[in-house]
Amino acid sequence: MTEEEAIDLTEYVQAACPAQKFGEYTPDVWGEILAPYSLGEARAAVLVLAGRLRFIAPADIVAEVKARRAERIELANIVVDGDPAHTGAESAAAYREIIKAAGDGLTGPSSIRASLGAAGRLALPPGADHGPYEGRAAAARAAIGKMPADRDATKDPRGRACRRCGAAPGISCTTGGRRRRDVHPIRLEDTRRAAAGLPLLDHDQEQARIKDASAAALARAVEDQEPEAEAS
Structure with a gap:
């Protein structure tokens, strides 16, 4: 906000709150306090504040502007995976x-x-x-x-869709609706096989193989514990 805009704002506030008094240096002080914000944001805040306050202070305007900015950021639902080439x-x-x-x-x-x-x-x-x-x-x-859509699908797992959770290219994998720090194993495996020029694994067969391997590992663990139980 410039000095001229600060003058415009104080005149705007005075019109909205006729009982509020302003001194000669009020625009200077308000301009310094509200410098990080635009005149449009400040005027929009005044319109809201004037509906419930008889007097409006710079702190009221700052609080209202910050609240509206936080609301817009939340509504934007920002998801940024970043660029691996960035520091x-x-x-x-x-x-x-x-x-x-x-x-x-x-x-x-x-x-x-x-x-x-x-x-x-x-x-x-x-x-x-x-x-x-x-x-x-x-x-x-x-x-x-x-943009994520430009990522090389043979090098970056997020450059391809995930066959486990359905995440689109450039979007992180999710589990139970929550964003994962890593990608699902099948997505990583697809990337590796694509880089090697190999066909992709059948997703259903791979899931069945993983379940069978887990069941076999559990059975071996139980068998290993049975001799210990008999010895005791």
Whole structure:
């Protein structure tokens, strides 16, 4: 928020709260406090606050802006697997940029990936095709970098769909509805076999083989314990 915008905001608040007094230096102080936020965000907060408060302080505006940003971030349902080529610092910077884009309302109430069209562009809110939104969208697109759909399915397990949980390419595997840190073994095996030029294993047969192997291991463990039980 610029100094001129701070003046506009205090005039806006004064119009919404006629009983509130403002001094000569009020816009200067408010401008310093609200500098990290846009005039649009602050005015939207004032509209909400004026409906329940007789006087509005900068702290009230900051709290309302933060609450609305947190709400937009939560509704964005952001899922970011990251780029294996990024360093830790690059990944952290990219994630911060994506979170900020969600807070700015550039992603909409969905996943941030769902807000990216075929051309890899963020879907902007109606009427926000130009101006500061365009710059923020460009920054978010740069932060996201190579999209998961572009991953090499012969090297990155997340570059292919998972036949165990149905996760789409670029999306992490889930178990019981919760995101896994690793991928399902069948997804990793599919990747390895694709890299070696081998056909994929039959999923049902592989599941049956795993169950049989587990049952056989359990039977051996029971047999190993029986002689000990007899000796005692």
